[in-house]
Amino acid sequence: MAVMNDLRTIKNAAWLGWEMEANWADPFLFATYSIVKPISATLILVFMYMIVTGGNTDNAYFSYMYVGSALYMYIAEVLFGVTWIIHDDREHYMSLKQVYIAPIKFYAYILGRSAIKIAITTAGVIITLAFGVLALGVDISLWDVDWLLLLGSTALGMSCICVLGLALGGITFLTARHSIGINEGVAGVFYVMSGIIFPITALPTWAQSISKILPVTYWMDSMRRALMPDAMAELGSVAGVDVTGLSGISDLYIMVYLAISTAVFFALSMAVFKYADGVARRKGKIDWTSTY
């Protein structure tokens, strides 16, 4: 019975998210978020690459960079999106208090709303990747994709990002003015430290140590291994050097590292959210609006 109630909450929250944000019938919004924005962001890197290499895209690093940039949308959009659900409900729609006092599980509500964010972002990622494969020769072949690895990696990585978004949403209870800044900061740390558009070996040694405790580092690597195994194998040993810094770890262990780091981040994020939620209730900040 309780499970049925949670499923109903997820379904209704997803419907609400769809109505509010994923109006795909609006060509302007679809073009903005799923085509123009992601492709422009990725094309900046493409031009940077071409200026240096003279236009040769038949290179494993080009695919590495392109795929990382496309997948980063999950971090930028979903992480921000989950936090924004809480911030927007509280500050702009002023409906968070109604969600709180309703006899539903808050986590189920957030999960339902997040599902729509993930769906929109997935459309953008697929379009960007398809553009890369068809127009720029990015090295992805549907026949070579390791679907099992892709599925496992996506599930773990996405749960990590969603719960991190939830934790940052909790922090907006306490410091709404900086909610966007904190979110961009966390996403920025991943962008630089997690081997998104360049291998972590380009970083100073101390920074590489930080990279290796971040789940996103393993998530990105495992996603690339699943999507473009040939290019990743090529980067594993360029003139005897491990370019990615993770090539020595097998697929299984990459997934184990991803699972462990995700579990730690999951626990930490839940603790942060529960703490922030408790403080917000104590100080009466759940239905606060700080924009004025």
Place this chain on the structure above:
Amino acid sequence: MTDGWVIKNLRAIKGRAYPRVIGAIREPSWVFFEVVLPLFTVAAFAYVYQFMDAREELIGYVVLGGAMTAFWLNVLWSMAAQFYWEKETGNLQLYMIAPTSRMSILAGMALGGMLSTTVNAASTLVIGAFIFNIAFDVVDPLMLIAIFLATMVALYGMGMMFASLYMLFGREAHHLSNLLTDPVYLASGFYFPVKFLGAAVAAGASVIPITLGLDALRQLFFTAGAEDAFLSLEAELALLVGLCALFMVLAHYSLRYMEYLGKATGRLTLRWQ
């Protein structure tokens, strides 16, 4: 004796700039975010160039472009889109019934926001240069000042024109600002010389003043900038001055027209459309 139109409008500029300046002083926690956040993109792009063994100037261009994003974001979010937020809180209608030029109110927003924007741009430039060991080689400081000022006036004039559009928008204002962020970073060559996009694209993107401004600044900050230039410095300065005049006139008329349209359709004061 009553004060003249200019004095009254200067007071309006001062009045609207005040909340931004005092807000920045009163709640200084923004400094952390303005300093740290732009460095992530700059660092990531600089590492990409470093990883590919690119020539040093390209990394310098990334730092310079990263610094200039502050002004573009300020125009998009804190000036143009600000009219939408002002409508939401009920301030817009009070600005509209005030006997002052809308351009004065927008100029007040721009000047007031200049403190945080300048901290953002300057810190990105200085810290970026320090981390990635960039050597700036300024050969013509007067030209540098002229180009920078012309870029700013033209850019904020363009922002005023955008503000007139945003005046009528509801939540789509947020989407429009999002739409204009990454594509402009690409087309204006924030992180690489714009001439590599081809003459036609570079010429089209030059409608956005920051395209020419950045191209000129690259020439003024780096010796190799001249080789990567789209146009000569003199031509860029002349075009920027032209854009200043163009956008100021366009902003004036578009603000008047959009206000008229808002009054005719009743969208000037509606909230939550």
Place this chain on the structure above:
Amino acid sequence: MDQEPAVRTEALTRVFEPKKKKEGSTVRALESVDLRIEQGELFGILGPNGAGKTTLLKILSTLLLPTSGKAYVAGLDVETQFNAVRQRINMVSGGEISGYGLLTVKENLWMFSQFYGIKSKVALQRIDDMLGEFGLLDKKDAKVRTLSTGQRQKMNVIRGFVTDPDIIFLDEPTLGLDVNASRVIRTYILDWLKDHPKKTVVLTTHYMAEADELCDRIAIIDNGRILACDSPERLKKMVRMNTTLSMDVTRLKDTAVFKTFPGVESFTFTEDGEKGLTKLRFVMRDESGVSDIVSAVLGQGSRIESLQKTEPTLEDVFIKMVGKGLE
């Protein structure tokens, strides 16, 4: 020579078209409104929600264009001479959240005064004086976001008056305020007009008592049309020619029956659950129908606790004009 009225409208009409057809139908917010408000008047516009009050004020304060007809403020056309109109007016709305929360009360008021080009020294002196009159002097340096609803609305009202407008538009200025805050605002409005007899206040409200207490003249508006426009006394006289009857009776089974009684112009009732009484109020063309009403009450097995002939109120006028009460 005739003095130029503060406000004049001629066949003023405003129609709102839906953005898309499926989003609703055309709304005729104002329908051929003719008004003349003289300088020095405190003019009230009384009507239920959606009657067109705010639309009228938006047009007069240059925020909205008429669909047809004309509106003049201080003799100036609001459509073509809006810049000149703006130098003479200001506007305050109820429940306003204007300004910036991180500024202090004084800073917020000063900021808005600057949009009117007032010298800082003059503005700050006026702000101090007015904060004193509104009992807000101790909140001068408090951040706006820390103010209570009543304090914030007092600040909004000061914002409107601090620019010394010739004509001020007040849109439900006491909406949602407690008795004390409302009283302070009403008293200030009356004192301001006493001190500045050439200035004009145009006030919309749906509080009958407020309109009755403050206004020199009142226009009753419903569905975009002006139904009556006169002083509160003369409006009440329109009803006084009728008989107004109040009756407290023990619980009635059927109240609808009284609406159809011959001679009844209007009829309202409220239930007093605590005392178990039904309070009936009739406006009647003459007294001949009273005995029928009494018989009907007794016929339902109810007992009459009190019965009195009363003076008509503005509410009676409103009910007669609009056909329903405000609540």
